[in-house]
Amino acid sequence: MASDDTYEKLKEKLSEIDCLSSLAGLAGWDELTMMPPGEHAASLRSKASAALAGVIHQKSVDEELGRLIANAKPEHPKDVANVKRAKEDYERSAKIPGDMAKKAAELQSEGYQTWVKARTAKDFGMFSPILGQWVELVKARCELIKPGEDAFNTSLDEYERGMTAERLDEIFPVVKECVVDLIQKVYAKESPVALKKGENVVSGGSFDVDTQAKLSKEIALKLGFDLEKGRLDVSVHPFTGGCGPGDVRMTTRYKENDLSEGLTGTIHETGHALYEQGRNVTEYANQPVSRAHSMGVHESQSLLWERMVALSPSFATFLLPELKKSFPKEFENVTEAQLHASLNVVRNPSVIRVEADELTYPLHILLRTELEIGLMRGEIAIDDLPKLWNEKMKQYLNVDIEDDSRGVLQDVHWSSGAFGYFPTYLLGAMYACQIFEAAKKALPTLEDDIAKGTFAPLREWLRVNVHDRGSECDSADDLLVLVTGKPLDAEAFTKYLTEKYTKLYNL
């Protein structure tokens, strides 16, 4: 077979796998938004999704696919990257023996159920045997995928291609130093300059939910979410999923007493959705290279729109008149400075990661990353985790952990052996800063545009520079070099935080 034919044949097989995966995406979205509530619907869906996952797995480890990957030699760099991504996927699946894959699937289901029970019982001891099994299994799996390499790195690579513990060690300590210092200074103040103590114009009141939903939808459309290529629905936990770039389904939720949750939540999901809708649907449709680069880069797109845009002073200029239209009474005498400050209030430090604000969030991630590395390298014993967790929380945030359910058991991630997932949240925030800095340089009127509600220039810049590039880079560092001229640099993030909170709190 000529090499060209080989590559075309490979693309066909990869496209088939992606198409079947798009139906798994549909089934997942439907389950959380549309599926009838009865038990028979749920049990059928669970069986059907397992059957489809089995089919996709079988096609992913198909020997003929392996041969095509080994023999395809396209010339164009994007095609070369496409084969590289396919090879990485294949090795991650095909090198795992059936027994191990089966054990992982069982452990996933058992792990989740055990975690729920342990968290309810506030008893880490119930969960630790499962966690021990996961550590051993992930280490063994990583050894098969990349023999002789650091297992944490191999696992991290699954969520953040090309990232390593060594690289994190260059970046995360800089963040730690900066935020620990900033937090102390902020907590010494009573409130942002623009607000009285306890004052907040976006939360604590009562905001009609339908009006919130209408406004959030208008803003999502204004940012560029395309209803020709997607849907916006309501679900208990907001998420962005669906079938692919032409059919992106985001969900959101609204709280009556907190305007910011629904609004910033919708903008966050819009960031994810714009990335998805901006992926290649022509030459590389359904190919691995058209996929989003990584978890971290995906999070960078949601956080760029949420934090860099929606939490900026310019956005308050745009938003305030919209809020005055939707909630005339509530915003009658509110100023832009009050709105901006209210959206950015640093609350008392939470022991719960998902409740943390921008400033304290990084410390939650640092803690988890340190523990994960220790676990994977055998430097931390499972049974020591709760003690270490609580000590680090005291040290970083000066908070006391009442019990394991609000400590080491609070997150679901480890119940499925997802070691290396947590760092992507913080990396996403850092990528977002650095990418936004580059956007500001490339688009000199960006802040004015935002103040005017003109979002197309930023969106189109991201589309070309990030979205359409998909997975063509080997690492986020490589992508950042293309987009911003340099690899990830902690300074963009620390500078952003320092300047912002210094001004906001007059530090």
Added chain:
Amino acid sequence: MASDDTYEKLKEKLSEIDCLSSLAGLAGWDELTMMPPGEHAASLRSKASAALAGVIHQKSVDEELGRLIANAKPEHPKDVANVKRAKEDYERSAKIPGDMAKKAAELQSEGYQTWVKARTAKDFGMFSPILGQWVELVKARCELIKPGEDAFNTSLDEYERGMTAERLDEIFPVVKECVVDLIQKVYAKESPVALKKGENVVSGGSFDVDTQAKLSKEIALKLGFDLEKGRLDVSVHPFTGGCGPGDVRMTTRYKENDLSEGLTGTIHETGHALYEQGRNVTEYANQPVSRAHSMGVHESQSLLWERMVALSPSFATFLLPELKKSFPKEFENVTEAQLHASLNVVRNPSVIRVEADELTYPLHILLRTELEIGLMRGEIAIDDLPKLWNEKMKQYLNVDIEDDSRGVLQDVHWSSGAFGYFPTYLLGAMYACQIFEAAKKALPTLEDDIAKGTFAPLREWLRVNVHDRGSECDSADDLLVLVTGKPLDAEAFTKYLTEKYTKLYNL
């Protein structure tokens, strides 16, 4: 392998196929109700559905499945029927060579597109080459499935298990004689007794669509549609689909100037949905024997609720107070007799099947069935179809066909080679009559119950007698013997029509 193990293994494989098919059902429903309108969503869905269909086909012709079917020897009659249904499916798929299946798939897509163009151009000549290819392909396929048997019967069997042209020949002429006679008598009258000429209380006015939707939903729930196990949405063309008995999704539509379309349409789909929701979800969940018996029996369930129930005088007694609540002004002075007559008006004969009423509809089916049998037996030349169509329309309904788009090109069915599908519509109407007669005998207070809006007794009787039986019978005749004590008898239908229209029009 012990026979018991063989059967259990077979059931597992059959369940996997059914589970994957449930996702095809989801994808189909979503496409018509939820999918974003852009071209990329549609093209991805089309590729994804084709990929899933390919997977399902592969699993359906798997040799191991064939061996398990040949060797499974369960004892319980329902299990025996389950294996029988699996064998029929397998033979219908596995005996078809890949080339022929591929040709059929291509012809399906080409056929549809050509049909659309030919209908727009009002030119049968554009469509006839495709139709010729379909006739040859279906004949060849039927010869592979059941060598030496009449091809029309083999094709009909795919839609209506156990039905034959010979059996139709015993039944359909009786219907023809009856309706031709009744139609003449009805058209000699100006209007039903209870209405003035041109008067109609359910159409021609203006009925708020949201109020219609609310009322229709209430009635669907009252008939027994279970929202724990299904959804009710709006779509351009009403249909019932979804994922299986625990997740049945029906759609409907409303016309502002015609109350009856949305109302009877919803009740029709509710009939289909109740059948689906009544299928076995315990011992025989996801097994072939739990499927609906046939197209005709499915249609019997929709038509039983639409015609036998909703178009009956008793239902008018129940419905009128509901309408007075929803549309107080429009129904202020309306009587039950007027409502019942308005729902049952025989309109001028339509040349279009889907616009035909209960009385003229059978003749549309008879015409198509006669032509299909002629085509499959080589007794009718493709090119003679338009002439024969128009002659028969003149003869049966005394109408003139202006052009092919309103004649031989009006239906989509032949563009996919579905010969033998049309008869199931009329068979459904006839089964419905006979089953309802039996229900009346079994439930002496049935008509009073309907008048009171008490539908549970009928629904539960159908559940036990029809729905839960699924596909355990080899033919609808066998099913009717179990349900009504005798095989299909045209008299139930002719008696129903004669009595009803004699009374309605004072013939």
